[in-house]
Amino acid sequence: MSAAITPHEMAQFVREGIVIRRNFVDSELVDRARLLINGWYQGKMQSDLIESYTQRTFAPELGTHPDMLALFHESGIFNLVASLVPETQPVSTTQIQIRIPDAQGAAQSAKAMHVDGVACPHLDPAELRTFTLLVGVVLSEVTDRDSGALRYVPGGHLRMAEWFRSEWSAGMTDQVPPHIDDEEGTPLLGQPGDVLLMHHLVPHAVGRNTSMTPRVMAYFRVAHARHAHQRLEALRDPWLEYAPLQPLAI
Numbered sequence: 436m437s438a439a440i441t442p443h444e445m446a447q448f449v450r451e452g453i454v455i456r457r458n459f460v461d462s463e464l465v466d467r468a469r470l471l472i473n474g475w476y477q478g479k480m481q482s483d484l485i486e487s488y489t490q491r492t493f494a495p496e497l498g499t500h501p502d503m504l505a506l507f508h509e510s511g512i513f514n515l516v517a518s519l520v521p522e523t524q525p526v527s528t529t530q531i532q533i534r535i536p537d538a539q540g541a542a543q544s545a546k547a548m549h550v551d552g553v554a555c556p557h558l559d560p561a562e563l564r565t566f567t568l569l570v571g572v573v574l575s576e577v578t579d580r581d582s583g584a585l586r587y588v589p590g591g592h593l594r595m596a597e598w599f600r601s602e603w604s605a606g607m608t609d610q611v612p613p614h615i616d617d618e619e620g621t622p623l624l625g626q627p628g629d630v631l632l633m634h635h636l637v638p639h640a641v642g643r644n645t646s647m648t649p650r651v652m653a654y655f656r657v658a659h660a661r662h663a664h665q666r667l668e669a670l671r672d673p674w675l676e677y678a679p680l681q682p683l684a685i
């Protein structure tokens with residue numbers, strides 16, 4: 436399988452804001468990460484912190500573990516990313532997100548449609564914690580939408596950019612406009628080792644897990660080298676930070 440993004444995938448990314456590479460990460464890397472997370476889940480997870488883990492990350496102490504970062508740096512993902520965003524800041528941390536089975540009675544809250552880092556419920560609404568590209572590595576089988584699948588709105592990056600240009604202003608508490616909030620989203624179903632590349636502006640949500648197994652994802656947030664200086668512009672121009680896609684996006 437090609438390590439770089441193909442022309443077909445580039446066109447899909449421009450249109451839908453996502454590309455999925457199936458069975459991309461070597462099973463040995465996936466197994467190492469899963470072993471770590473499973474050990475944490477069984478031995479160290481604190482039930483009174485589930486809301487905080489859900490808002491930020493599960494297993495915070497594993498975010499910089501070499502076996503987690505290897506999913507990004509040793510799998511070939513870095514090359515996929517470089518063909519979309521050639522100049523990036525170093526990726527040095529992992530967000531681990533688990534959707535706990537309802538049957539375990541953890542009362543984990545759902546996440547409504549949002550784009551990361553804009554009007555986050557746990558942050559000052561005027562503060563932007565945006566980035567350029569979200570990379571997700573599937574670490575558990577996800578067979579249907581109610582097994583805790585991430586749900587995304589294909590093409591929503593273009594609709595969000597239009598909203599940021601025309602209606603949004605800093606400090607608003609709405610995370611998305613009503614026409615996005617009404618969307619159910621497409622569930623990301625898959626197998627361990629599948630990789631999602633998703634434009635930061637693609638709105639997404641996540642809800643319940645009626646299956647018997649935890650749904651586990653590792654996420655990496657990739658920021659363009661200049662992102663900290665152009666957060667607002669990047670919300671309004673979806674291709675500002677994707678130089679290789681600019682010729683395709685007119």
Ligand SMILES: O=C(O)CCC(=O)C(=O)O
Pocket residue numbers: 489490532533534546551584585639640641652
């Ligand atoms: O649990 C997930 O897969 C989604 C997480 C998410 O949307 C977020 O952390 O912002």
